[in-house]
Amino acid sequence: xxxxxxxxxxxxxxxxxxxxxxxxxxxxxxxxxxxxxxxxxxxxxxxxxxxxxxxxxxxxxxxxxxxxxxxxxxxxxxxxxxxxxxxxxxxxxxxxxxxxxxxxxxxxxxxxxxxxxxxxxxxxxxxxxxxxxxxxxxxxxxxxxxxxxxxxxxxxxxxxxxxxxxxxxxxxxxxxxxxxxxxxxxxxxxxxxxxxxxxxxxxxxxxxxxxxxxxxxxxxxxxxxxxxxxxxxxxxxxxxxxxxxxxxxxxxxxxxxxxxxxxxxxxxxxxxxxxxxxxxxxxxxxxxxxxxxxxxxxxxxxxxxxxxxxxxxxxxxxxxxxxxxxxxxxxxxxxxxxxxxxxxxxxxxxxxxxxxxxxxxxxxxxx
Amino acid sequence: xxxxxxxxxxxxxxxxxxxxxxxxxxxxxxxxxxxxxxxxxxxxxxxxxxxxxxxxxxxxxxxxxxxxxxxxxxxxxxxxxxxxxxxxxxxxxxxxxxxxxxxxxxxxxxxxxxxxxxxxxxxxxxxxxxxxxxxxxxxxxxxxxxxxxxxxxxxxxxxxxxxxxxxxxxxxxxxxxxxxxxxxxxxxxxxxxxxxxxxxxxxxxxxxxxxxxxxxxxxxxxxxxxxxxxxxxxxxxxxxxxxxxxxxxxxxxxxxxxxxxxxxxxxxxxxxxxxxxxxxxxxxxxxxxxxxxxxxxxxxxxxxxxxxxxxxxxxxxxxxxxxxxxxxxxxxxxxxxxxxxxxxxxxxxxxxxxxxxxxxxxxxxxxxxxxxxxxxxxxxxxxxxxxxxxxxxxxxxxxxxxxxxxxxxxxxxxxxxxxxxxxxxxxxxxxxxxxxxxxxxxxxxxxxxxxxxxxxxxxxxxxxxxxxxxxxxxxxxxxxxxxxxxxxxxxxxxxxxxxxxxxxxxxxxx
Numbered sequence: 001x002x003x004x005x006x007x008x009x010x011x012x013x014x015x016x017x018x019x020x021x022x023x024x025x026x027x028x029x030x031x032x033x034x035x036x037x038x039x040x041x042x043x044x045x046x047x048x049x050x051x052x053x054x055x056x057x058x059x060x061x062x063x064x065x066x067x068x069x070x071x072x073x074x075x076x077x078x079x080x081x082x083x084x085x086x087x088x089x090x091x092x093x094x095x096x097x098x099x100x101x102x103x104x105x106x107x108x109x110x111x112x113x114x115x116x117x118x119x120x121x122x123x124x125x126x127x128x129x130x131x132x133x134x135x136x137x138x139x140x141x142x143x144x145x146x147x148x149x150x151x152x153x154x155x156x157x158x159x160x161x162x163x164x165x166x167x168x169x170x171x172x173x174x175x176x177x178x179x180x181x182x183x184x185x186x187x188x189x190x191x192x193x194x195x196x197x198x199x200x201x202x203x204x205x206x207x208x209x210x211x212x213x214x215x216x217x218x219x220x221x222x223x224x225x226x227x228x229x230x231x232x233x234x235x236x237x238x239x240x241x242x243x244x245x246x247x248x249x250x251x252x253x254x255x256x257x258x259x260x261x262x263x264x265x266x267x268x269x270x271x272x273x274x275x276x277x278x279x280x281x282x283x284x285x286x287x288x289x290x291x292x293x294x295x296x297x298x299x300x301x302x303x304x305x306x307x308x309x310x311x312x313x314x315x316x317x318x319x320x321x322x323x324x325x326x327x328x329x330x331x332x333x334x335x336x337x338x339x340x341x342x343x344x345x346x347x348x349x350x351x352x353x354x355x356x357x358x359x360x361x362x363x364x365x366x367x
Numbered sequence: 368x369x370x371x372x373x374x375x376x377x378x379x380x381x382x383x384x385x386x387x388x389x390x391x392x393x394x395x396x397x398x399x400x401x402x403x404x405x406x407x408x409x410x411x412x413x414x415x416x417x418x419x420x421x422x423x424x425x426x427x428x429x430x431x432x433x434x435x436x437x438x439x440x441x442x443x444x445x446x447x448x449x450x451x452x453x454x455x456x457x458x459x460x461x462x463x464x465x466x467x468x469x470x471x472x473x474x475x476x477x478x479x480x481x482x483x484x485x486x487x488x489x490x491x492x493x494x495x496x497x498x499x500x501x502x503x504x505x506x507x508x509x510x511x512x513x514x515x516x517x518x519x520x521x522x523x524x525x526x527x528x529x530x531x532x533x534x535x536x537x538x539x540x541x542x543x544x545x546x547x548x549x550x551x552x553x554x555x556x557x558x559x560x561x562x563x564x565x566x567x568x569x570x571x572x573x574x575x576x577x578x579x580x581x582x583x584x585x586x587x588x589x590x591x592x593x594x595x596x597x598x599x600x601x602x603x604x605x606x607x608x609x610x611x612x613x614x615x616x617x618x619x620x621x622x623x624x625x626x627x628x629x630x631x632x633x634x635x636x637x638x639x640x641x642x643x644x645x646x647x648x649x650x651x652x653x654x655x656x657x658x659x660x661x662x663x664x665x666x667x668x669x670x671x672x673x674x675x676x677x678x679x680x681x682x683x684x685x686x687x688x689x690x691x692x693x694x695x696x697x698x699x700x701x702x703x704x705x706x707x708x709x710x711x712x713x714x715x716x717x718x719x720x721x722x723x724x725x726x727x728x729x730x731x732x733x734x735x736x737x738x739x740x741x742x743x744x745x746x747x748x749x750x751x752x753x754x755x756x757x758x759x760x761x762x763x764x765x766x767x768x769x770x771x772x773x774x775x776x777x778x779x780x781x782x783x784x785x786x787x788x789x790x791x792x793x794x795x796x797x798x799x800x801x802x803x804x805x806x807x808x809x810x811x812x813x814x815x816x817x818x819x820x821x822x823x824x825x826x827x828x829x830x831x832x833x834x835x836x837x838x839x840x841x842x843x844x845x846x847x848x849x850x851x852x853x854x855x856x857x858x859x860x861x862x863x864x865x866x867x868x869x870x871x872x873x874x875x876x877x
Contacts, residue, residue: 226741226742227740227741227742228734228735228740228741228742229740230742231727231730231734231742234720234723234727235720235723235731238720238721238722238723239715239716239717239720239721241713241716241717242716242717242718242719242720242731244672244696244697245670245672245697245709245711245717245718246697246698246731246732247671247696247697247698247699247700247701248698249696249698
């Protein structure tokens with residue numbers, strides 16, 4: 001009938017909770033759609049067969065045993081940073097200072113390697129590095145937390161500013177410790193003695209970070225979901241008034257949580273300097289302090305989901321380098337593809353929460 | 368009635384949310400020049416129905432006729448075009464803008480604040496609103512903000528007005544003022560729908576009532592032909608008794624002694640001045656007063672949440688020893704062995720965590736128990752199940768976030784948790800605000816049960832009739848001072864009302 005035609009084509013309806021397998025299905029569909037769109041765009045803009053592009057993305061990440069190990073190691077590092085940021089975000093404390101906390105942890109580790117190498121046995125140096133980097137990261141987390149707790153300063157600004165301080169400190173010490181003089185970089189530290197180089201786990205130089213990442217993932221999952229402190233974090237994040245009402249000391253929780261957050265970031269700095277690069281530069285964190293924010297949010301602060309999110313991001317990143325060399329495409333091209341995929345993944349959350357209800361055809365015929 | 372035209376006619380409206388049927392084939396007519404009260408328990412679908420009229424939801428089935436013509440309302444914009452305006456329970460205003468700016472926000476055409484202000488003033492003069500068009504929203508009281516919302520829909524040409532629980536946040540005086548303008552608007556030929564739980568408001572204001580129950584339309588009648596009992600029975604679906612019990616106190620002994628309590632807020636404004644009183648065990652001490660007269664500060668001070676300037680708050684143990692509560696936070700108070708329960712005004716913002724499920728909310732009070740670093744969810748889960756069962760909480764399950772529950776059920780969860788710890792002192796602030804009549808009586812019963820167990824109850828209320836029926840003593844606050852403490856059995860609304868508006872109003876009266 002006439003009036004039915006004026007009913008909107010569709011309207012948006014909130015879903016009641018979706019069973020997990022349906023939600024998963026929607027997400028998989030989103031990734032498939034994203035890949036199809038990427039393929040279409042690739043063919044149109046470059047004329048290259050998209051299947052080939054996908055093949056070399058995969059080869060970039062898992063093409064050889066070494067590549068696979070590096071991919072896993074990179075995943076571990078990104079995962080660790082995301083995990084470190086998560087308790088803060090769950091508390092609604094916007095810690096975007098992961099970058100600085102990692103850097104300062106790395107700097108502390110490097111300082112121990114450089115200054116203590118001839119003063120004590122290697123094992124002791126490593127112990128000092130562990131303590132120093134964790135403490136340094138924790139301090140970098142503590143400072144913004146303290147100001148927030150005491151005077152309610154904006155943590156977004158202060159954590160961000162702490163990043164710059166960390167970067168400048170590293171730049172300063174690069175000049176102090178540069179080898180050789182005038183080169184503007186520190187170079188590999190203790191290349192001959194290997195003092196302060198973190199030991200290899202089970203004979204593989206990649207495994208250590210991976211093991212640490214697995215342990216921290218499990219720890220964080222249990223900590224957030226089953227510990228009293230994790231519960232306090234959730235209550236403070238949801239409502240400070242409720243927290244005060246039941247006698248939770250909000251200031252204490254903020255400071256404690258940021259100490260933890262910073263400490264884990266410091267640990268990542270240790271792994272990067274002592275275990276992987278054996279040197280420190282201002283770009284050693286590589287922006288992952290910010291990528292970690294994305295991973296943490298995308299996973300809705302669930303440590304187990306973060307494994308997949310960081311996998312996806314590292315996978316695309318590794319593949320990106322591969323296609324840029326194989327096809328002479330710019331590295332930015334892979335960023336475009338990553339962007340499309342992320343857009344679909346984040347966008348599909350809408351369809352998990354809401355349903356589009358289309359005009360009912362059957363009803364129309366009835367009338 | 369035949370002489371009036373139906374401004375709105377809703378026919379066979381159905382709306383479902385997932386498995387929940389919010390409205391089931393509802394028929395409703397709204398007439399011009401009439402105030403219609405829409406009645407129903409919490410969750411009976413009143414707000415949903417009105418949201419469909421104002422374009423926020425779209426009905427799954429059914430038709431809407433405006434002035435006899437079938438219309439499709441796809442958005443609030445469509446609704447406004449048809450002259451339908453809704454004033455929501457939660458205001459939708461921008462704090463940093465002025466009244467005028469808020470009112471013309473989003474309207475097409477040239478921005479002309481001067482002309483708009485003039486038109487706003489015209490509207491205000493016509494109906495007797497008091498609003499300064501230049502005043503910023505953050506400077507306004509709740510009632511002023513509401514006025515801006517009403518003027519906003521009038522400015523946009525609405526002649527069908529829907530108000531969702533407009534009096535829930537108003538003082539009796541402000542309510543009277545609101546009713547005055549609503550009557551004026553009715554006489555001007557506008558159609559007005561008001562959703563409310565307060566029966567005496569229904570009786571004094573509306574011309575007609577329509578009742579919904581479980582999403583279904585039950586019926587409508589002229590207000591003058593019905594009474595509170597009949598309306599309540601229609602809402603609930605079976606006969607209910609509307610008497611508040613007042614058992615005599617058993618062996619009352621002083622439990623909380625407050626002496627010379629003075630409180631300033633963060634801005635240095637005096638909120639409580641030299642307040643002294645004693646709350647006895649086994650008694651209900653009602654606290655009356657215009658809202659914002661220090662009730663919140665008083666309860667929060669006793670609960671250990673408020674910084675005090677001077678004075679003492681002592682907890683008197685069974686054996687007569689006294690414990691000073693000032694300077695202790697809620698955790699310390701609990702550790703001292705003082706079992707103090709507090710049902711705050713802001714249920715989801717203070718008493719509960721909206722995004723957590725029932726179990727985790729039950730755990731709020733008890734999660735610290737034991738030395739293990741891990742939480743134990745076993746007993747909270749049991750408690751959640753018990754509360755759901757004994758207080759008849761309507762919820763899909765104990766893993767549902769509490770914000771999804773309706774107001775009455777949220778309050779049952781909160782009160783259920785607070786009385787589960789076998790308190791010796793129970794503080795409640797506006798315990799029945801926003802609750803339907805049936806839930807309200809459940810809460811009164813629960814409070815009375817605590818009283819019989821020997822709990823000292825401090826009950827901050829806004830409905831004088833209820834305070835007079837429920838309390839043993841009534842403390843009246845006026846501007847942060849104790850204006851009088853009266854025996855609830857030997858006083859009347861008039862005396863308490865006088866005390867509310869003027870310190871020591873009684874002497875003045877004599």
